[in-house]
Amino acid sequence: MKKLISLVLGACLALSFTACGSSSGYQIGIPADATNGARALLLLQEQGIITLKDGVGLAATERDIAENPYNVKIVAMEAAALPSSLPDLDFAVINGNYASGAGISDSVLVTEDPESVAAKTYGNILAVKEGRENDPGIQALAAVLMSQEVQDWIAGNYDGVVMPMGAQDLTIPEIAEPVTVKVGASPSPHAEILEHIAPILAEHNVTLEITEFDDYVMPNTAVEDGSLDANYFQHQPYLDDFNKEQGTHIVSVVTPHYEPMGLYGGKTSSLDVFSK
Amino acid sequence: MADFFAQYGDLLLEGTLETLYMTFIPTVIAYCIGLPMGVLLTTTKQGGIMQAPRFNAVFGWFVNLFRSIPFMILIFFVLPFTRLLVGTSIGATAANVPLAIAAAPFVARMVEQSLEEIDGGVIEAARCMGATNWQIITRVLLVESIPSLLRGLSITIITVFGYTAVTGAVGAGGLGNIAFRFGYQRYQTDVMYATVILVVILVCIIQSVCNLLAKKFDKRNR
Numbered sequence: 001m002k003k004l005i006s007l008v009l010g011a012c013l014a015l016s017f018t019a020c021g022s023s024s025g026y027q028i029g030i031p032a033d034a035t036n037g038a039r040a041l042l043l044l045q046e047q048g049i050i051t052l053k054d055g056v057g058l059a060a061t062e063r064d065i066a067e068n069p070y071n072v073k074i075v076a077m078e079a080a081a082l083p084s085s086l087p088d089l090d091f092a093v094i095n096g097n098y099a100s101g102a103g104i105s106d107s108v109l110v111t112e113d114p115e116s117v118a119a120k121t122y123g124n125i126l127a128v129k130e131g132r133e134n135d136p137g138i139q140a141l142a143a144v145l146m147s148q149e150v151q152d153w154i155a156g157n158y159d160g161v162v163m164p165m166g167a168q169d170l171t172i173p174e175i176a177e178p179v180t181v182k183v184g185a186s187p188s189p190h191a192e193i194l195e196h197i198a199p200i201l202a203e204h205n206v207t208l209e210i211t212e213f214d215d216y217v218m219p220n221t222a223v224e225d226g227s228l229d230a231n232y233f234q235h236q237p238y239l240d241d242f243n244k245e246q247g248t249h250i251v252s253v254v255t256p257h258y259e260p261m262g263l264y265g266g267k268t269s270s271l272d273v274f275s276k
Numbered sequence: 277m278a279d280f281f282a283q284y285g286d287l288l289l290e291g292t293l294e295t296l297y298m299t300f301i302p303t304v305i306a307y308c309i310g311l312p313m314g315v316l317l318t319t320t321k322q323g324g325i326m327q328a329p330r331f332n333a334v335f336g337w338f339v340n341l342f343r344s345i346p347f348m349i350l351i352f353f354v355l356p357f358t359r360l361l362v363g364t365s366i367g368a369t370a371a372n373v374p375l376a377i378a379a380a381p382f383v384a385r386m387v388e389q390s391l392e393e394i395d396g397g398v399i400e401a402a403r404c405m406g407a408t409n410w411q412i413i414t415r416v417l418l419v420e421s422i423p424s425l426l427r428g429l430s431i432t433i434i435t436v437f438g439y440t441a442v443t444g445a446v447g448a449g450g451l452g453n454i455a456f457r458f459g460y461q462r463y464q465t466d467v468m469y470a471t472v473i474l475v476v477i478l479v480c481i482i483q484s485v486c487n488l489l490a491k492k493f494d495k496r497n498r
Contacts, residue, residue: 027366029366029447032444032445032447032453032457033457033461034457034461034462059462061457061458061462063287075366075367075447076444076447076457077366077444077445077446077447078444078445078446081352081445081446084352084355084365085355085365085366085446085447087359087365088359088364088365088366088370089366
């Protein structure tokens, strides 16, 4: 009996050792969650490192890789853990916000193109409760966010971690009576952008009251129940999902920026290895 | 069914092996650290064979400290140490470090509990025969409590087994990670069911093997 058990245990151990042993090829870290992981794989595909199966699009996982000419190994892990594990990976595809938080912006090799599907899909939106899109205060806020000046400021201020969607010429309505607009936002970069535009809005009789949220549910419920006038933290797919799940009626007004995912160099600092 | 295994068989096999790897290696390491800790916890207690209540209080506090850190946080908390020790912070090998660190104080408490069960009379008898503390520990305490220690072992293994579900955060894979990523996040319920069934089978095997061993070593059954 003892022999049998030790034999089985030994076999298990030996097998698991071989399974987790060293693997050849470059290791590329990607976020493990569904949307970010798919975005990361699309970026790798754009760079010609892998080819995904036809039509998987934003539902791709590492199991949907059709061709892997460079025999790279995809390591899916917690998105926020990627920057700290970067030294142990050859490359990693990291969300801009985590990269800037970890101070590794300088090791970025390429980022998502503003014209890419992912950038367009995951642009961050200014959202309000349905029916309030035309409030003068909201209109003014949207117009200032999309103005050339602010869009340029976004482009110049975040080392490519936060990218403007491109200026739109919206008119700022004349506001005679001063109004206050309460906006819920994620601390960075959303609240920072709002803080930057607060003085500009003040010139147009709009006082901006910014509330920072670390959470992704409260800002939406607060907009729904009217304790906030607008929020600025999410992308359209998240909002659609939220509206469906919670029965809320929140709509997008404008899309000021997107946070591109970037391919960052870890142990290997150049993409030249993929040009052979 | 055949289709399903053709599609996910390799994924599930890999996950199972990773899970076993991340369960047994940390358990072995945790026992190497935790067993002496547990012995120390028992013997230095008031009335123990080498009582030192002050040391016991401080040491007990230290054990509690590590037991109270949520595992998910511990993974990232010990990341630099992991890198120093195994040279990488990703994958199943790296996950073994926080797993062992989390399991060691757990083992210490399990061992403590097992050793506590031993009748003071047995120790007294050994002492009368002139046994040293070391002999009492190795020949009486640890030997007498083998069945209980083995039952503790099954609980430890299954606890570590549960911990492995979140090591996917550092790219370690494993069955729990597959269930979460493919089953839950991507709504592939068949994958979720398959992993859950696998997990149940593995846990049952671990439990029965340990029970069997415990029974075999229990001298009351002889």
